[in-house]
Amino acid sequence: MPKSGPKQQLFEQFARIGKALSNANRLEILEFLGQRECGVDELAALCRLSVANTSQHLQQLRQAGLVTSDKRGQRVLYRLSGDDVVQLLLILRRVGSSHLAEVKQLIHHYFTIKDDLEAIPARELLDRVKTAQVTVVDVRPAKEYRAGHLCGAINIPLNELEARLAELPPGQQVVAYCRGPHCMLSYDAVEKLRREGYDARRLEDGYPEWKAAGMPVETAL
């Protein structure tokens, strides 16, 4: 019989989630899983970790309730437990961005310097898409695009952008998005697009945040 009351026991349980979020590698794993479900070996490669280490982090995330797994043959595929996990990660970033000087500094030196134009909020993009005056480009790798993307978005992975500029309708504004608020892909994309004379902006959110907010998405599976 636990010696503490229900309140303390609940705090112990919620602390498990805090523990799961207390390691930078696990946060990175969660960001990748926000884009699509993955196996251990893929996540290990994406995060540049050993397979054993990745597997242990995944066990911790699963035990904290942040991810689920299901076996397909000899492969185990992991995914986020729900959109509420995306929202938890988003508010974690927001709190960090608001209250941690180191976060503000990192964002300024690596992100704001690259694109000091305000990113477009999700609601505003939804409105503009309806007037068909804008091209939405998903600059994540194709696998992530196929797993899920904004309705109507086209996929031009960043490393193919220069070769595929002709696919963009001339004269239209381009809005690029990627994995999330602090993913560099859309910053780099916007930089390249502007260099080629395009009117380019970034979306404020990545795909997981857009989806978690209930905005329209589709898959290409």
Added chain:
Amino acid sequence: MPKSGPKQQLFEQFARIGKALSNANRLEILEFLGQRECGVDELAALCRLSVANTSQHLQQLRQAGLVTSDKRGQRVLYRLSGDDVVQLLLILRRVGSSHLAEVKQLIHHYFTIKDDLEAIPARELLDRVKTAQVTVVDVRPAKEYRAGHLCGAINIPLNELEARLAELPPGQQVVAYCRGPHCMLSYDAVEKLRREGYDARRLEDGYPEWKAAGMPVETAL
């Protein structure tokens, strides 16, 4: 020069917040600070921790950006850094409630059993208050009520409830609230009120969540 990229550095920073949330005592401290600003000795007493231990936890919370402090004479008063911290704690609870079997079990055995009627959502209470058919009762200690409470709420701390029943308008429904979704005060209050024949319900949120959602509050300072 750090060896990892800006992304990894950002994850390290966000992980600091995860670390701050990875201890049950710190979560309890944050819940109390959600009600009102406090000194170290008060928090130590509320949480049943030593003063030194409480102070160390507060340093960690401050360094993670979750609380701020300011000195008044020889006392240091701590408070939450912003409503975004309340929202972080709320989504932490939601994720735990949705995805952790132990949390569901604890909630069922200690909370749902006491009051299996659905708590009233904040929006619904706001609407009902406008038609003046309901009495909103804050059952937290008076100090917390004075620091901030729902507009129009009266304060009858739980331990004074039986002695002050006459203050409740006869024939009206009573909605009780306290510190947050898993605080027992409003459960106990509703239980006592129903035993005395009142039509009593609980509010879904506590005061901090209501305030963080932008709902109307007032203070009695």
Added chain:
DNA sequence: ATAATATTCAATTGATTACTTGAATTATGA
């Protein structure tokens, strides 16, 4: 039946964390 693949488990090591205890610091009151 065996080899290969994918994943997980277990033990070890070094680092980190939580709490305690006692000391140090800072501010106030007598």
Added chain:
DNA sequence: TCATAATTCAAGTAATCAATTGAATATTAT
């Protein structure tokens, strides 16, 4: 000036954590 109060710091101890290494397990392909 000195005592008290409030808070923080530092060191020590035990427990926990992250990564590595090697072994074990489960599934698939030959």
